[in-house]
Amino acid sequence: MTKWTKANSDFEEFLKELRIKHKKASLAHPQGNGQVEVTNRTIPRGLEKRLEESKKSWPDELPKVLWSYRTTSQTGTGKTPFKLAYGTEARLPIETGSPSHRMVNFDEVSNIEGLQNNLELLDEVRDQAVEKMESYKEKTKLYFAKKAKIREYVVGDLVLRDTEASDPTNQGKLQPNWEGPYIVKKVLHPGTYKLNYLSGTEVPNTWHGTQLRKFYQ
Incomplete structure (x- = not known):
């Protein structure tokens, strides 16, 4: 057993313990893993816009790009990744210098109650995001189906x-x-x-x- 085979085996065992279903995308066909590819494409683009001439400073800029991505509403889900993870929207840095409505009317007790309510509704928010994502994927699939004809085969071909x-x-x-x-x-x-x-x-x-x-x- 090579070190790569053992690493793959250990990873599969790790996923199994967490009850995570591992779905593999088709090799050399990144379109089949669309959401990951979109994220991987978005982050480098954000880095390129920030780095300009200083390419070596990307580790310093990465947290800012990730924060921007996580607090930006996504077309597919209609939600921000932060919202889907924590049930509420993040407080943006700009709200510190130019207070928003929720900052001006902040009340600690009602804020805690609101966060708790958001957490209780989080599963529903995620379900809505999944439904919107499926609808978005179907529309995208139909769009590209008009442009490309996928070869289809049957077992035994x-x-x-x-x-x-x-x-x-x-x-x-x-x-x-x-x-x-x-x-x-x-x-x-x-x-x-x-x-x-x-x-x-x-x-x-x-x-x-x-x-x-x-x-x-």
């Missing part, structure tokens, strides 16, 4: 796999574009598949239809 997707580090002008064939073992959901080698051994990871093509004997 023979397919070739995009060489660049399977091994991005092993590329060259003489490298074949497709490798295989493989057998479609399982359709996880439209456009995402588990594959087997011809010997019957399972191919690691899941694969998106955009990285596969039909193999004709």
Whole structure:
């Protein structure tokens, strides 16, 4: 067992203990992990705007960018990440110098009661965010479906796999574009598949239809 295999095994055991269901996105298909990719794209963009010439100071700027992201309402959920985590909105730094309505009318007793009420309603707020996110994802899916046709396969189909997707580090002008064939073992959901080698051994990871093509004997 390699150190990477052991690390993966330990991580899976950690998730199991916390009753977390680990869902893996298709390899080399970041669109399948949209929410994470959007976050990962937003944070570097925020850093780029702040750094300008001093690229090495990004650790100092990162907390500010994260705070900005966590207190900004997201299109998909209609809520801020802070609200979904704590049940209430954060007090922004600008409210210290230019007091808002809630700061001027602050009362400690009613504030504690309000925070408690918000916590009791937090599950409902999160459910609403999930519903809005699902609606947003469906609209996005329909939008992109008009632009791209996803190849669909059934269990037992023979397919070739995009060489660049399977091994991005092993590329060259003489490298074949497709490798295989493989057998479609399982359709996880439209456009995402588990594959087997011809010997019957399972191919690691899941694969998106955009990285596969039909193999004709």
